[in-house]
Amino acid sequence: MKILRAQWGPIMVRKKQKCKQKQLKRGFKNWPRAWLIAGVFSATLCIMLLSFISVPLALLGLGLFGLVGMIETEAHERSLWQQAASFKFKTLKDGQDALVKDMAKNTRDIEALKCKVRNDDAYEQPPAAMINKDMPSKRASLPLGLDYKEFPRSPRAIKPQRPAPVIPAQNDRENFEDLSDSIVRELIHHALYEERVDVFVQPIQRLPQRQTRFYEMFARIRARPGQYLPASRYMAIAEQDHLDDKVDNLLLLHCLKTLSESARIKRAAPFFINVKNTTLKNGAFMKRLLNFVAKNRELAPRLVFEIRQRDFDAMPAALLEIMRGLGTLGCSFSLDHARSLHIDVADLQHFKVRYVKIDAVHLLAAAQNGGKEFSALHKAKRKLEANGIGVIATKIESEEQMRNLLDFDLHYGQGYLFGKPELEGAYKSRGQGRRAGLEENAV
Known part of the structure; x- marks a missing residue:
């Protein structure tokens, strides 16, 4: 009634x-x-x-x-x-x-979500004093003859007014194994001390039109002019030093700043941000996020938090409730590194998971094997899409791979074929930035 x-x-x-x-x-x-x-x-x-x-x-x-x-x-x-x-x-x-x-x-919903974060048994305050305590002993060992005094503290939160020019390398996924862990650690500490984490974006395109529908944001550390450390090289070391939450906070700050600056743009592209279990129970992260969502409720649907499937499967009930609370406020989630598409649809809908990412390698293997494996995977994909959950094929590197994936009738694709991760605003014209919801001076 x-x-x-x-x-x-x-x-x-x-x-x-x-x-x-x-x-x-x-x-x-x-x-x-x-x-x-x-x-x-x-x-x-x-x-x-x-x-x-x-x-x-x-x-x-x-x-x-x-x-x-x-x-x-x-x-x-x-x-x-x-x-x-x-x-x-x-x-x-x-x-x-x-x-x-x-x-x-x-x-009341926002206050209840704050209470859940505050009362969570796994709640941890970010080790804010760790960097300042360790910095004096590490300044003398900076690589490349750098000194902190040569870098005046920037008044901006993440980056200067104009980003440094990017020098494209022949192999964009250059291996940084020549840098030792100690040098990488110094680079991380220096970037966080100066609050200068560079943000890269990669488009996620709608297929078969190949029109940009989303952007995924990555935090990278500058190693030398025009070259940046990918997360695969520095994240393990950052986790050892308990600095990964600091990186996530700066990435979130940049994303929220970009969302605010592009709020006036119609049909601006949403952003995918990688988060971990520890990020959701980080007090500073959640406080900043909830304050932003409370003041900008209309921008919340443009925030998509990306979580690994294995982390989602092992997530405790308290963090799952935080996910559901963020979904109630308008945010959504995406599962990354999915091993299979045979996932409980009811759980995904309950915890506001709107997208599932699976590597193109798994799809290509099923297509080559054919038969029941291909049929089962294709059926699982259609079931997810019928329930409002988009399937995104990642790491599509060539046109040949794209042709071999046509039988899956993919709606979204991500990979070097559609666009490599690039420094936000480095290659985009002002008109392209406006259409995509990215301001050229937002970096």
């Missing part, structure tokens, strides 16, 4: 309002016909009787009846206008009350 009222209530209100407006326009035409006919007949009869007595007296009676009729008509129209105005004021008041209740509900 409540659902029917919620669905039909606004329609009935609009109908009543239209009826009131029609009554206001018709005025005295809404009077009962019997009363109108009786009044006209009585006035005519009186005027005829007065005409037998005296013509001036009849004219005086005619004027008197006309004046009374005008007064009654004006009073009736005023009454209808008052009723219509009262109805409109009541409608506005009801709408305001509903809006206040909705805002109160959103506030």
Whole structure:
């Protein structure tokens, strides 16, 4: 019954309002016909009787009846206008009350989510003092003859006004194994000390049109001019030093800044951000995210948090509730490194997982084997898509791979074939940045 009222209530209100407006326009035409006919007949009869007595007296009676009729008509129209105005004021008041209740509900949801994060047994404060405590002992061993004094602290949160030019390498996925772990560690500490983590973006395209639908953000550490350490090279060391949360915080800060600057752009592209279990229980991360979502509820659907499937399978109940709470506020999630598409759809929908990423290698292997394996994988993909969960094939490197994947009828693809990870704004013109929801000066 409540659902029917919620669905039909606004329609009935609009109908009543239209009826009131029609009554206001018709005025005295809404009077009962019997009363109108009786009044006209009585006035005519009186005027005829007065005409037998005296013509001036009849004219005086005619004027008197006309004046009374005008007064009654004006009073009736005023009454209808008052009723219509009262109805409109009541409608506005009801709408305001509903809006206040909705805002109160959103506030309660945000406070409940904050309490869950605060009361989580696995809650950990980020080791904020770790960097400052360790920095004095490490400054003397900076690689490449660098010194912190040569780099004045930037007033911007992540990057300077103009990004450093990127020098494309022959092999964009250059191996940085020639850098020792100690040098990589120094580079990480230096980047976090200066709050200068560079952000790269890679497009996720809609197939078969090959139009950019999303962007995935990556945090990278600058190793030398034009060359940046990928996450696969520095993340393990950052986790050892408990600095991975710092990197995630800076990446989130940059993403939220870009979302705010592109809020005025229509149909701007959403952003995928990689997060880990520890990120969701990080107090600074969640506080910054919840404050942003509370103030910019309309931008929340453009945030897609990416989690590894193995982390999702092993996630405790408290963190799953945090995921569901973020989904309630408008954010969504994506499963990365999926080993298979045979996933419980009900769980994905309950915890607001809207996308599943699977490597093209797994799809190509199933296509080569054919038979039942290909049929089962294709059926699982169609089941996910039928329930509103998009399947994204990743690491598509060549046109040959794309041709071999045509039988899967893919809707989304990501890989070097569609665009390599690049420094945000380095190669994009201003017009392209606007269409994609990326500002050229947002880096």
